[in-house]
Amino acid sequence: MTPDYxxxxxxxxxxxxxxLAQGQVADYIPRLACxxxxxxxxxxxxxxxxxxxTGDADEAxxxxxxxxxxxxxxxxxxxxxxxWRRVGREPxxxxxxxxVQLELEHGxxxxxxxxxxxxxxxxxxxxxxxxxxxxxxATVRRWxxxxxxxxDPEVARSEQANGFxxxxxxxxxxxxxxxxxAIDEVLGFYFYQCSLAMSCxxxxxxxxxxxxxxxxxxxxxxxxxPDQAKRIxxxxxxxxxxxxxxxxxxxxxxxxxxxxxxxxxxxxPERLAVAVWSPALNAKGNSLAGSAALERFTTKxxxxxx
Ligand code: GLN
Numbered sequence: 001m002t003p004d005y006x007x008x009x010x011x012x013x014x015x016x017x018x019x020l021a022q023g024q025v026a027d028y029i030p031r032l033a034c035x036x037x038x039x040x041x042x043x044x045x046x047x048x049x050x051x052x053x054t055g056d057a058d059e060a061x062x063x064x065x066x067x068x069x070x071x072x073x074x075x076x077x078x079x080x081x082x083x084w085r086r087v088g089r090e091p092x093x094x095x096x097x098x099x100v101q102l103e104l105e106h107g108x109x110x111x112x113x114x115x116x117x118x119x120x121x122x123x124x125x126x127x128x129x130x131x132x133x134x135x136x137x138a139t140v141r142r143w144x145x146x147x148x149x150x151x152d153p154e155v156a157r158s159e160q161a162n163g164f165x166x167x168x169x170x171x172x173x174x175x176x177x178x179x180x181x182a183i184d185e186v187l188g189f190y191f192y193q194c195s196l197a198m199s200c201x202x203x204x205x206x207x208x209x210x211x212x213x214x215x216x217x218x219x220x221x222x223x224x225x226p227d228q229a230k231r232i233x234x235x236x237x238x239x240x241x242x243x244x245x246x247x248x249x250x251x252x253x254x255x256x257x258x259x260x261x262x263x264x265x266x267x268x269p270e271r272l273a274v275a276v277w278s279p280a281l282n283a284k285g286n287s288l289a290g291s292a293a294l295e296r297f298t299t300k301x302x303x304x305x306x
Contacts, residue, residue: 003302003303005044005046005301008297008301009042009052009053009297012054012293013042013293016292017040019278019289019292021037021038022288024281025037026281031159032062032064032158032260032261035061035062039056039061039277040276040293041053041199041200041278042054042057042200042275042277043201043204044204044273046271047211047217047272051204057199057200057201057277060197060199061197062155062195062196062197062263063194063198064260065118065257065260066198066259066265067193067194068112068113068118068121068193069207069240069257070136070139071118071193072232073223074125076224076228077223078125078128078129079124079128083112083121086108087112087117087120088105088109088111088117089239091110091246092111092114092239094110094114096285097115099168101116102172107173107177107178109173112235113239115166115169118190122186122189122193126181126185127180127181137150137151137196142218143209143223144203144206145205145218145219146198146201155195155197156191156192159191167183170186194259199277200276201275202275203265203275204265204273204274204275207275208273209223210229211268211271211272214228214229233267233269235255236256236257240258241257241264241286242285243284251295252291252295252298253305254305255267255305256294258286260281261277262280262287263277264277264290264291268305269305271303272303276293276294
């Protein structure tokens, strides 16, 4: 029986209201600090293209680390499994912007979803495309079926001006020979990808290909092979919410990717993609109310991958 998604989303929106104020809006990127914590949106897109939505689901926000799934997809499209010579596939158990593990592991980042791994992926994408920013934006617009998706230059500038830790990571990786492009280019592209602004509706549409064996429902393109889509879902489950991934899998039970803009997008293979946005974060940098909303979603619908 198909769950009543609309009723479930509206119930969740009401239930999480008391949680919205409990987290902390990210302020290490100053531009993100001014986003109102009261926002909450959630959207579901099912495999047949039906959209269900509640709250501020059509409002664009900074997708931040959610973009790492898109750049990973582009890197796999261009160099396939060769990517895994330069990035690992293990959960890090450390904060997303941690430096310590890199030294011990000689500049080979644990996975593509911590910042160090995403910088290496950005390096691969830069090396594979003549105009990577324009190509990333055009690609995301197609996959999300929304030609109106934009980047936010203010967010990118704000992060660039304060991105000392990412600069440290990039320099460190370079010292081990695992970056090929100029460091400023890699950082510039990374801050650009993080500055893409999308709504929950865009993200639910834009991640449906991962529920759909790598096929884009909107363009008919094969974005990834079914095997590659399966593997990205596995990485999202084990690494998509950083050092909270175990707890997230325990409570929510589906592959997901979060960002410090407060968005989380999740996938139930063969069924749907679901995106949620609430700007205040928990101590691990994942949306606090967003995580609770997804836990309620899998509980109320009875859907999970387990
Ligand atoms: N741009 C952010 C950073 O590098 C992305 C982190 C995140 O969303 N977890 O710190």
